[in-house]
Amino acid sequence: MTEPLRTDIVPGPGGVMTDEVGVVTGDLTLQTEVAEGQVTVRVQYREADEWYTVTGGRAAIADPADAAAVHQIAVGLLNRPEG
Numbered sequence: 001m002t003e004p005l006r007t008d009i010v011p012g013p014g015g016v017m018t019d020e021v022g023v024v025t026g027d028l029t030l031q032t033e034v035a036e037g038q039v040t041v042r043v044q045y046r047e048a049d050e051w052y053t054v055t056g057g058r059a060a061i062a063d064p065a066d067a068a069a070v071h072q073i074a075v076g077l078l079n080r081p082e083g
Helices: 064-078
Strands: 005-009 016-018 022-024 028-035 038-045 052-060
Touching (some): 005 064, 028 064, 038 064
Antiparallel strands (some): 038 052
């Protein structure tokens, strides 16, 4: 596994849907990680211990280096500090 990529985000009014707990809102940290040929995008409340999988945030990945592009796309889609 390569080092996870992390970015602090503030989602728009609808928050971020997760598999484990439904919608999360507020100040969040987005993490993209690669393990065993799969990329996973997770989110947590900033400074919390628990990570939640973003719904639809898993996919096969041929090259772990592509995780940076996946992470940037996820940040671009989910970070909406102005609403």
